[in-house]
Amino acid sequence: MSNVVFNRASLSTTDLPSYQGISIADVSLIDSECLAREALDALMAAEVIGFDTESKPTFLKGEESTGPHLVQLATESRAYLFPISGLHVTNALKIILESPRVLKVGMGLGNDRSALKSRLDISLTNVLDLGEVLRGSGHRGTVGAKVAVAHFFGQKFNKSKKTGTSNWANHQLSERQQLYAANDAHVALVLYRAWARSVRSH
Incomplete structure (x- = not known):
C-alpha cells in the first residue's frame, strides 16, 4: 500500500507550528432525528469520510468498557458527532458504517470493529486504518495522528x-x-488525502 516508513524518534513536534484543525462552527452534534437525516445525506454523498470513536474511560481493574459512547464522522468541510443514546443515531450510523461504497478512514482504530458489532450490531464495512498503513510492513504498533x-x-x-x-x-x-x-475524525481524512497524493506522486 505505502512505502512510507515513519521514524518516530526523528519527528520531534516541540518547535512546530500548531495544526489548526476544524472549528467548532463546523461541528454538528447529532441529537435529533432531523439532524441525523441531514448528516446521513451529507456523509453518504461523500466517497471518503474520516472516522473515529470515543469511549468513557475505565479506571478499575477488570472493568469492561461500555463504549463506544460517541462516533465521529467527517467530510472535508464538516464533522458530525453521534452520541450513542438514541435510535435515530443508531439507524443513521448503521447505514453509513455498513455502506460498501463510502470509505471510512481512521487512525489507530484498534477494537472499534468488534465494539461496534457487540454494542450496536453494526458491521463496519470498507474501512481503512491509516495508522497501520503508514506503519509499513514488518513494523509493530501503529502511527498516530x-x-x-x-x-x-x-x-x-x-x-x-x-x-x-x-x-x-x-x-x-x-x-x-x-x-x-x-x-480526531477530520484529521484522519486530511491525512488520508495527503497520503494518497504522496502515493500518486511516486
Missing part, C-alpha cells in the same frame, strides 16, 4: 490528555470535548 501530521504538514497536532480521558458518556458534551472528537 501526531506523528503523521508532523510528517506530512510540518505541524504539531495538539491533543489534551485531560479531554481525551474525560467522560464521553455525558449527556452534554463540552465545546472542548466536541472539538477534540471532531478533529
Whole structure:
C-alpha cells in the first residue's frame, strides 16, 4: 500500500507550528432525528469520510468498557458527532458504517470493529486504518495522528490528555470535548488525502 516508513524518534513536534484543525462552527452534534437525516445525506454523498470513536474511560481493574459512547464522522468541510443514546443515531450510523461504497478512514482504530458489532450490531464495512498503513510492513504498533501530521504538514497536532480521558458518556458534551472528537475524525481524512497524493506522486 505505502512505502512510507515513519521514524518516530526523528519527528520531534516541540518547535512546530500548531495544526489548526476544524472549528467548532463546523461541528454538528447529532441529537435529533432531523439532524441525523441531514448528516446521513451529507456523509453518504461523500466517497471518503474520516472516522473515529470515543469511549468513557475505565479506571478499575477488570472493568469492561461500555463504549463506544460517541462516533465521529467527517467530510472535508464538516464533522458530525453521534452520541450513542438514541435510535435515530443508531439507524443513521448503521447505514453509513455498513455502506460498501463510502470509505471510512481512521487512525489507530484498534477494537472499534468488534465494539461496534457487540454494542450496536453494526458491521463496519470498507474501512481503512491509516495508522497501520503508514506503519509499513514488518513494523509493530501503529502511527498516530501526531506523528503523521508532523510528517506530512510540518505541524504539531495538539491533543489534551485531560479531554481525551474525560467522560464521553455525558449527556452534554463540552465545546472542548466536541472539538477534540471532531478533529480526531477530520484529521484522519486530511491525512488520508495527503497520503494518497504522496502515493500518486511516486
